[in-house]
Amino acid sequence: MQAVREKIEYENPLLSLKIWQVTRNDSGSVDWHYHPECELLLVQRGRLDIDLSEETYSIEDGDVVILGNSQLHRDRSSSGVLEYIVLQFDLHTFFDQSTIPYLQYFNETKVPLSAMNYVFRENEQARNEAADCIRHIHQEASRKESGYELAVNMLIKKLLLILIRNDSRGLLADQDRVERIRLKPVLDYVEEKLDNRIAVEDASRLANMSYYYFVKFFKKIMGLSFTEYVNFRKIKRAEQLLLTRDMSVTEVGDQIGMANMAHFYKMFKRFNGCSPKEFQRKMLAWGRG
Numbered sequence: 686m687q688a689v690r691e692k693i694e695y696e697n698p699l700l701s702l703k704i705w706q707v708t709r710n711d712s713g714s715v716d717w718h719y720h721p722e723c724e725l726l727l728v729q730r731g732r733l734d735i736d737l738s739e740e741t742y743s744i745e746d747g748d749v750v751i752l753g754n755s756q757l758h759r760d761r762s763s764s765g766v767l768e769y770i771v772l773q774f775d776l777h778t779f780f781d782q783s784t785i786p787y788l789q790y791f792n793e794t795k796v797p798l799s800a801m802n803y804v805f806r807e808n809e810q811a812r813n814e815a816a817d818c819i820r821h822i823h824q825e826a827s828r829k830e831s832g833y834e835l836a837v838n839m840l841i842k843k844l845l846l847i848l849i850r851n852d853s854r855g856l857l858a859d860q861d862r863v864e865r866i867r868l869k870p871v872l873d874y875v876e877e878k879l880d881n882r883i884a885v886e887d888a889s890r891l892a893n894m895s896y897y898y899f900v901k902f903f904k905k906i907m908g909l910s911f912t913e914y915v916n917f918r919k920i921k922r923a924e925q926l927l928l929t930r931d932m933s934v935t936e937v938g939d940q941i942g943m944a945n946m947a948h949f950y951k952m953f954k955r956f957n958g959c960s961p962k963e964f965q966r967k968m969l970a971w972g973r974g
Contacts, residue, residue: 691720693773696826698968699834702774702841704819704826707767714761722773723791723798724752725844726760727819731767735760737799749805749815751848753798770823777917779841785872790849790857792908804851811851818844867892868906875915879922881942883915919943920956927965934961 693703702722706729717736726735728744735742735750736759742750752758754776780788791798805812818840825833825840849857871888888911889899903911919941926937935946943949953961 689716689718691718693720693722697834698964700774700826700837701778702772702822702826702837704770704772704823706770706823709762709767710765712762712764715759717757717759719755719757720773721754722775723754724758725772725815725819726750726752727770727772727816729768729770731762731765731769733760733762733767733769742802747812747816749812749819750802751798751805753793756797756799770819772819772822774841776845778921779838779845784842785876786869787845787849789868789906789908791845792906796856800856801848801852803854804848808851808853811847815844815847818847868903871903875918879919879942880940883942885911916952917956920953923949923953923961924957924964927961928968937961 695701695703709731726733726744727749728746730746732743732745735744735752737752738757744750776791777788805815822837822840825836852858871892874888874891875883885900886896888903889896892899892902894902900911903914907914909917923937923941923943926932926940927934930937932940934949938944938946938949941949943952950960953959953964957964959967
């Protein structure tokens, strides 16, 4: 089984998502692939089979399936008309300072997000609410009326809330609930110190853990290392500054505690696929359009 890493091209750089409708009239399949974004599929008409490495989901009109980030999968359809909506989005970018603790619910350290499909199978109301969210996101992204980015952002969060509120088996909440509480002071500390150098040693002391235990503990709970998390939050702050302040790239780097421009550019390109200046130009051009 040879898999392809799919690169998702976001139409709107302000939104880390892609959504579109697929129509098929003949049987066929999409090759095995994966991508960092999580994915939801909503069948509008017909039947679709989704193969994972160890199980297959068969969904029909009104059914919804969720797949976790980098989860290997392929889609198959039999003969007949098939219409379905595909929604792919980067979970990380839809969490801000007030909601970041809930990101840990979706870090998939214990169970893949696909395990949450029991919610859609067993709970008709949750399934219908999720399907409505996906349809509305598709409508908003298609029409692009003023403020549609806000609408999409709220609908994505509603989808996540549907999963949290209807997780009767506690799969999300059981992902190290007590341990998450221990990290809250550290997460708050990171947000307060984004404009400075943030050392692992300081964070480990704040969590009352040894350096080596903290490093392993943070990666286990958050799904990414402490350094990766700090860089992610700093770059998110840099994006805000580039779009809302009259500051040079150098000044932005200084503002987020990344005075080393080579490091700043490297981290920015890692999370955005382009340089800070290219990001600013692309985003502002989109806004004018």
